Amino acid sequence: MGSGHFPQEGDKRAAYFQQIKIFNSKGHAERPLLSALDRSVDRPDCYKASTIYIFKKGSYMFYYGGPGGCLD
Secondary structure, three states: OOOOOOHHHHHOOOOOOOOOOOOOOOOOOEEEOOOOOOOOOOOOOOOOEOOEEEEEHEEEEEEEEEOOOOOO
């Protein structure tokens, strides 16, 4: 999943999401509250996810990924 690198390898290697938005019931994008965001990794033996960071202009980002090879 991702680039094949763990999150701690940073933006030159690890995959990431930035400027995270949530769509409301009217289809409008909104910035989520940081307290409403939760990190969840269902296969920590296969990949990891960093903490959620405040990115530029108050938006959020996180790194994720792992070397792959998990098939079950």
